[in-house]
Amino acid sequence: MPEVLESQIHARAPARGWRFNLVLQRLGLVAVILLVWWLLSLRVPHYVLPGPARVWDALTLISANGNLWQDLGITLGRVGTGFILATLVGLPLGIIFGANKRLGEFFEPIIPVMNTVSSAIWATFAIIWFGVSNATTVFVVFMTAMPLIITNVWQGTRTVNADFIELAHVLRMPARRVMMKIYLPTILPYFFSGARLAFGFGWRVSLVAETLGSSSGVGYRLRQAADLIQTDQVFAWTLTLVVMMAILEMGILRPLENYLFRWKKEAEGS
Amino acid sequence: MTAATAAVPAAASTESGAIAVRGVSKWFNTAEGTPLQVLDNINLTIAAQSVVAILGASGCGKSTLLNIISGIVTPERGEICINGITAGRFSEWRSVSYMFQEDRLLPWRTTIKNVEFALETGNMPRSERESRARDALKLVGLEAFVDAFPYQLSGGMRSRVALARSLVQEPCILLMDEPFSRLDALTRAQMHEELLQIQQLKKMTIVFVTHDVEEAVVLADRVVVMAPRPGRIRDIVEIALSRPRDATEPATARLAHDLKSLI
Ligand SMILES: Nc1ncnc2c1ncn2[C@@H]1O[C@H](COP(=O)(O)OP(=O)(O)OP(=O)(O)O)[C@@H](O)[C@H]1O
Numbered sequence A: 001m002p003e004v005l006e007s008q009i010h011a012r013a014p015a016r017g018w019r020f021n022l023v024l025q026r027l028g029l030v031a032v033i034l035l036v037w038w039l040l041s042l043r044v045p046h047y048v049l050p051g052p053a054r055v056w057d058a059l060t061l062i063s064a065n066g067n068l069w070q071d072l073g074i075t076l077g078r079v080g081t082g083f084i085l086a087t088l089v090g091l092p093l094g095i096i097f098g099a100n101k102r103l104g105e106f107f108e109p110i111i112p113v114m115n116t117v118s119s120a121i122w123a124t125f126a127i128i129w130f131g132v133s134n135a136t137t138v139f140v141v142f143m144t145a146m147p148l149i150i151t152n153v154w155q156g157t158r159t160v161n162a163d164f165i166e167l168a169h170v171l172r173m174p175a176r177r178v179m180m181k182i183y184l185p186t187i188l189p190y191f192f193s194g195a196r197l198a199f200g201f202g203w204r205v206s207l208v209a210e211t212l213g214s215s216s217g218v219g220y221r222l223r224q225a226a227d228l229i230q231t232d233q234v235f236a237w238t239l240t241l242v243v244m245m246a247i248l249e250m251g252i253l254r255p256l257e258n259y260l261f262r263w264k265k266e267a268e269g270s
Numbered sequence B: 001m002t003a004a005t006a007a008v009p010a011a012a013s014t015e016s017g018a019i020a021v022r023g024v025s026k027w028f029n030t031a032e033g034t035p036l037q038v039l040d041n042i043n044l045t046i047a048a049q050s051v052v053a054i055l056g057a058s059g060c061g062k063s064t065l066l067n068i069i070s071g072i073v074t075p076e077r078g079e080i081c082i083n084g085i086t087a088g089r090f091s092e093w094r095s096v097s098y099m100f101q102e103d104r105l106l107p108w109r110t111t112i113k114n115v116e117f118a119l120e121t122g123n124m125p126r127s128e129r130e131s132r133a134r135d136a137l138k139l140v141g142l143e144a145f146v147d148a149f150p151y152q153l154s155g156g157m158r159s160r161v162a163l164a165r166s167l168v169q170e171p172c173i174l175l176m177d178e179p180f181s182r183l184d185a186l187t188r189a190q191m192h193e194e195l196l197q198i199q200q201l202k203k204m205t206i207v208f209v210t211h212d213v214e215e216a217v218v219l220a221d222r223v224v225v226m227a228p229r230p231g232r233i234r235d236i237v238e239i240a241l242s243r244p245r246d247a248t249e250p251a252t253a254r255l256a257h258d259l260k261s262l263i
């Protein structure tokens, strides 16, 4: 009988040394960027390109007076709300359009149209409809994220394997369980990549929406700082966003994805 | 091993595990529009607790016949009776298990979770599902791989997982479509022995499709030979050899040789 050592089957995580190496590489990259930044800032006025030290000062200032955490929280709350609404609407619609060919064919043209409408246009409409309020940003995030989620989930439902459905059918499994045990796991990777895309986009457009129609949040602060030519604060806010997205990606999304989709065969050499 | 009774007495068709196929014909729609007849007037009675092999060329409708018996495909003509009840009114489908030609393992489930899948229709407690799945996997020699994902298994191992999944529900009727075609000769012989033991123990009726004449002769009480286009029964051969059988014995080899000339 063919035998493979069981330990080999679980040997998926990269070796410790390799991971350590990667951390070193990343740190090196950050150091190079800081160095180039610093050298460049020496040659131009600080309101064009403030140096790292100045930006650090601005960062401590806005975090000390409470703006940083408060506005970050506000923006995150709006993005989160828009994103959750987009999921609540997009996930069922994607499944329905995927499962029902007629409906799918009928509504298909709407998705690319919605995807091509610029978020600035959604923001303009939102200001007309909702004025300067939370709803404006939430709406823009929602309108941007929802088509992305629908498209991905829709695509996922199309890949459901008919053989697996037949297997469940032979076992006389009730429809609801088939949904949970076969449809959902098949769709999940598609939903995940759609959601990740939608969250990234939502985050970016939320800033646009906030600069136009809001009196709080990171986008508002960015415009305020730009108006007062406080370039160091613009940099400080930008830096905060970059760091936050990196933490979200590497600290939450990547590990979650690795865990959820550990059953996927990795392509050789990736 | 106990010597099995070779000839099964003609059982009353209401006995648990008995199958009757009456005048079944099946057509499939084709792209050209003219329906393709795949099965033509199949008549077959399968006694409870017997082992029946279906032999025939590729494309002669063997899988389709199993699909019809399992109730997932309805024939245009004729009917299926299980335990003397027509398929439309039969409700004990949980006692019928079907091992497909492809392994159909869910890629996102580990080996043991894949086996448990067969028990997830009802409301069996999780711990019982797990212990039964573990036993089934031990039976097919995969207890070391309970937590592996399908992509980590070889083709032969995958079909053994599928076998475990079809055995775990302890069926009265086991339908198998080329169950051992991906196993090496040694493992296959082992599986044959295991299967016959389980069949004796659990009083199962087994209907299996194979391309391997020796396999049919070693396992089956009766061999149904099918002819293609449209699929029909060419001959039914009783195998009255005593058990356990060995493919290398002269009597077995001679029967296999005779069967080959029929196909
Ligand atoms: N769903 C379907 N739609 C249309 N034609 C089908 C369908 N399923 C099977 N057929 C046709 O029916 C015929 C018999 O198919 P079947 O799978 O039953 O053959 P088989 O005897 O199991 O062959 P093999 O030994 O290669 O598995 C084939 O000609 C096939 O093209």
Ligand SMILES: [Mg+2]
Binding pocket: B062, B063, B064, B101, B177
């Ligand atoms: Mg077949």
